[in-house]
Amino acid sequence: VCVCFTFFLQSGYASARQLVSSSPLPMAPEGGGSEAWPEFLVLFAYHNMYFNMRFQELEALAGLLGIDSKDVLYVDRPAPNALSPSPLALVRLPNEEAAKKLCERSVLVKAVLEVWSSGPTFREAVASALAHDQSAKDRRRSFVAPPKTFQIRVEFFGKTAAMEEKKAIFDTLRPIFVGDEVANLHSPDVTLWALEEYNHQTGEKTHVGPRTSIPNRVFIARQVAGGRSIDKKLKSGEKAYFHKYDLSQRAVLGPTTLDNELAFLMANCARVQSGHLAMEPFCGTGGIMVAMSHFGARVTGGEIDIRVVKGWRVAYTKNKQAALEAARNRHGEDVQLRERPTKTKDKFKAGTAKAAPSSPAAPSSPGVLAMKHLVDIGITPELAPFVATCTPSASSSAPPPDSSSPQNCNNKNINNGNNEEKEDRYEKDGKGVPGSDIFTNFYQYNLLQPDIVVCDNAARPWRDVASKGWFDCIVTDPPYGVRAASKKQGRDPAKAVNIVDIHGAYIPPKVSYGEDELASDLMSLASEYLVDGGRLVFLQPVDLADFLGIDRAASERDGVVKGSLRETVYPEKGRKKDPRLCISETTRDPLLLDETKYADYIPCHQDLRLAGASLQILSGGLGRLLVTMERLPRLRPPQP
Numbered sequence: 001v002c003v004c005f006t007f008f009l010q011s012g013y014a015s016a017r018q019l020v021s022s023s024p025l026p027m028a029p030e031g032g033g034s035e036a037w038p039e040f041l042v043l044f045a046y047h048n049m050y051f052n053m054r055f056q057e058l059e060a061l062a063g064l065l066g067i068d069s070k071d072v073l074y075v076d077r078p079a080p081n082a083l084s085p086s087p088l089a090l091v092r093l094p095n096e097e098a099a100k101k102l103c104e105r106s107v108l109v110k111a112v113l114e115v116w117s118s119g120p121t122f123r124e125a126v127a128s129a130l131a132h133d134q135s136a137k138d139r140r141r142s143f144v145a146p147p148k149t150f151q152i153r154v155e156f157f158g159k160t161a162a163m164e165e166k167k168a169i170f171d172t173l174r175p176i177f178v179g180d181e182v183a184n185l186h187s188p189d190v191t192l193w194a195l196e197e198y199n200h201q202t203g204e205k206t207h208v209g210p211r212t213s214i215p216n217r218v219f220i221a222r223q224v225a226g227g228r229s230i231d232k233k234l235k236s237g238e239k240a241y242f243h244k245y246d247l248s249q250r251a252v253l254g255p256t257t258l259d260n261e262l263a264f265l266m267a268n269c270a271r272v273q274s275g276h277l278a279m280e281p282f283c284g285t286g287g288i289m290v291a292m293s294h295f296g297a298r299v300t301g302g303e304i305d306i307r308v309v310k311g312w313r314v315a316y317t318k319n320k321q322a323a324l325e326a327a328r329n330r331h332g333e334d335v336q337l338r339e340r341p342t343k344t345k346d347k348f349k350a351g352t353a354k355a356a357p358s359s360p361a362a363p364s365s366p367g368v369l370a371m372k373h374l375v376d377i378g379i380t381p382e383l384a385p386f387v388a389t390c391t392p393s394a395s396s397s398a399p400p401p402d403s404s405s406p407q408n409c410n411n412k413n414i415n416n417g418n419n420e421e422k423e424d425r426y427e428k429d430g431k432g433v434p435g436s437d438i439f440t441n442f443y444q445y446n447l448l449q450p451d452i453v454v455c456d457n458a459a460r461p462w463r464d465v466a467s468k469g470w471f472d473c474i475v476t477d478p479p480y481g482v483r484a485a486s487k488k489q490g491r492d493p494a495k496a497v498n499i500v501d502i503h504g505a506y507i508p509p510k511v512s513y514g515e516d517e518l519a520s521d522l523m524s525l526a527s528e529y530l531v532d533g534g535r536l537v538f539l540q541p542v543d544l545a546d547f548l549g550i551d552r553a554a555s556e557r558d559g560v561v562k563g564s565l566r567e568t569v570y571p572e573k574g575r576k577k578d579p580r581l582c583i584s585e586t587t588r589d590p591l592l593l594d595e596t597k598y599a600d601y602i603p604c605h606q607d608l609r610l611a612g613a614s615l616q617i618l619s620g621g622l623g624r625l626l627v628t629m630e631r632l633p634r635l636r637p638p639q640p
Helices: 013-017 051-064 096-105 122-130 134-144 163-176 241-245 260-269 287-294 306-310 320-331 366-376 381-390 440-444 515-529 544-548 565-569 595-601
Strands: 039-044 088-092 109-119 149-157 190-197 217-226 277-280 298-303 451-454 471-476 487-489 510-512 530-543 608-617 622-631
Touching: 039 051, 039 190, 039 217, 051 088, 051 096, 051 109, 051 260, 051 608, 051 622, 096 109, 096 217, 109 122, 109 190, 122 163, 122 217, 134 190, 149 163, 163 190, 241 260, 241 287, 260 287, 260 530, 260 622, 277 287, 287 298, 287 440, 287 471, 298 306, 306 451, 320 440, 471 515, 515 530, 515 608, 515 622, 530 544, 530 608, 595 608
Parallel strands: 149 190, 277 298, 277 471, 298 451, 471 530
Antiparallel strands: 039 088, 039 109, 109 217, 190 217, 487 510, 530 622, 608 622
């Protein structure tokens, strides 16, 4: 195992936790039953890919507020689940502050509303509001009385409405107002919602005429908090916090970097918060770690491919301007970002990059910074000589490296016009590619740098504190073997053994990492290293044919029994496309959305409890489950 950076390997459980600070969470107030809590209407975003995950995220975030029971959280019985097509859910929360905290952090919650009235139709909802006692009327009046301004948003679910219908609803709502209220469509103080929901699975066609069926229910409500962009047309439209991390804005990406919204969804399901120690054992280019770092966690990552960590030909610069800014934050003001070699019809191209001569020399890696901090606070004094050699003095005035020097591999022109050398990768000299390594995105967003260990998850290097664990959460997207090969260190006995002379440039050979073995190792990792109550969140690939009772071997592979997931997607003799497996990502098929079936396809462990799972539909008849598991309490030692 090649360990690139060390941090937690050198310090104990208690010492490591002293390096992070925690902040109190808004918890449910003590005293008084939850039945007395106010009811709120949660409005979810209709997300094409992650709509099925909305309740799993909501329940996890409610846990941060101290609400761990579905019976306490949900008003409706039975509690809603992915089979429900509605984007609405009635919940109980301690107060408006808790509602705002939940909405501000959620990825899939569009808004949280205070219900003023509801009913089968708007006329009945208005009549119900007028029948309320005077205190309820005075409360409504306090939000819209001048000089405050308001606007009314009319939304239909399961129906496309014309403007005439919306105007008719405005007229229906008039009786609940006094008449002196001031409307403001651009920057109102209060936003009111008029929601009308219809059945989503229906044979009626809205584009050939008006819908004749009656709505399921309607709501008149006040917006308490807005999460995702409520109205992109308005200049003052609310912007979600995770939008700035969009992959299109990232400095560095990899071929399989996880979608930004899904990364934050997973972090929310893991209940990541400031002061936590978090791990990503298959970190890749760090997409999930960016999300966890945003919430203030101290993140440790493991990655078997050193090329990804160092930026050798695998990761690439997506946003050059962002990468340049990150390099300036990292090395100094006068930085020229070296471009990665790109294949062209003529030659390979490469630029140069150097830090400002007037800037103090920076430590060789963030791992050295971590070790220096441990030395400074007296935890690992034995590392002082090593850190001293790796950390140049701030007063150092050494001249900038000569880009023509053969020892300066970071400034070396690749290929130099010689096609025969085929140097389409950087030399493995231990130095990263400026603007392309795993730390660049963290410098881009000024996030706490992660601690990365180049290691094999099948031969874990982590400190053993099995008696109590030391990670608060483990969040990961393991390689499936489809887009990214799943590998572990090992040697193919059929291949010849090579004698290695240059150990510094040696990368151990790798063999296939079986799906079952990978899942077993992940469960074992969570069992040993999670604290009691800690969460494991991961993505589990599944074959939708198993859910639908379709025999792929008979329908697509001429009777050839499937093996691994990769063999399912890419069989040796090819496969015929079964039209039954051409499934829309927005399907409401109950055979696919029944959560009670998921446990049969999720690895299990005696120390872990399944806390939730939800399905994302992918192409090719495949899908993946977002799985949340929780570490059960360890047994107490027998008392003397």
